Amino acid sequence: MDNEKSDVPAVRVSAVSKGYGKGAARAEVLRSLSLELPKGAFAAVMGASGCGKSTLLHVVAGLVAPDSGKVEIGGRDVTAMSDGEATRFRRRHVGVVFQSFNLVESLDVAENVELPVRLDHARPDAERLDALLRRLGLADKRRRRPRELSGGERQRVAIARALFAKPDVVLADEPTGNLDVAAAHGICALLRELHREEHCSILLVTHDPVVAACAGTVHFLREGAVAASFAPGGDPGAVSARYLEFYR
Template sequence: MAGAGKAGVAAVRLRAASKVYGRGASAVTALDAVTLEIPRGSFTAVMGPSGSGKSTFLHCAAGLDGLTSGSAFIGGTDLSGMNETQLTKLRRERIGFVFQSFNLVQALTVEQNMMLPLRWAKQKPDAAWREEILRRVGLADRAGRRPSELSGGQQQRVAIARALVTRPDVIFGDEPTGALDTVTAKEILALLRSCVDETGQTVVMVTHDPGAASYADTVVFLADGRLSSRMDNPTADRVAERMTHLGAWA
């Protein structure tokens, strides 16, 4: 696994992080005192049975949802001390998101969709970086196309380009290959892997697919909102076997 990078500060940290929905007898603990550090320049997959807290983990780690107790950090920044305006700025400038649904603006071109985060942040685009991103995701010859003219895999490449354009500290993926066929999914996973290996990005990906998880350096397993175990240098077979021993499957 890649090193921790700048001054040894992890890219993502959770300290006794808990998230409870509802109150009283109807309260549901979706995340239960999770403590975890994810190094800079690494690829981490987050797995667990349905209802294990995977999506809650991602939403809280990325500042999309607040914790009930504990703390979450992006680098050295404590998210729990930030208001919504500050969180919005942090998400725009330091975090990239790739979801199962591509969330592209149909009226805009590939390049315009890719550049949206910079427009929202009122930052001037760097022409060389724009060309580099388009080349990296394999869309340099399709910059003027609209999403309706692209395949599903190409649309997800646009979403990844959009996530990369601000040079974020962390890219969070929520089932980024869930809507793709297996061949296209492998291409997208290889692209995310190259973001880590070639440019030192940090990728945190929620997935239910052992094959997808095998592209990561480390797999973190959740069960019933708790951190159950972790696996370094995963293979699809080892991940699938571990999944049969989590939570209600145990």
């Protein structure tokens, strides 16, 4: 039974298409895109601005419905779920770090991190909250509101919130987009540690070769589909070289 289960990928995207607009203004963003994130894998998605990376993440998260195709998380078809079902499923199994953070301004740091768990009518684990905030360098900022934080601090709150409920799958949209190189490196190291310790699967979108090099696999998106995939072997230089070669 367990063996059977371990063959199920954390995420399976099958022939997903998604476009926006109507008539002449119609733009096809994802075109029959397929992608598999094996259980326990850490993968990065790269590609030009506007190529559909955030759209892909939102479709996987169940926040945007695809026009066609299927998304399965841990073997469950999220595209077939009702809105309410998908929301409940997401709160329990998926942690999302949005490109624009999506923190709630009226709540402080600790309350923002606990929010998805409270919405799920569960009791937040105080020890885990302390540990995560400490780990992310936010222990002394737990009573601050988002507007009283720097961009990098807000980003770390968003990461803490995504990880708080120990999700099976973490989806992160440019989680280091607002950080300096050293801080971005710190977030990468942290994600890698958490990935190892908590056995979650991570799908992360980034423009940064240093961040992409932390992943086991890098996928390049072009014309709405995964056009190439490779193992960066921890080498940001190799990612840059492949990227330039690919998108030249």
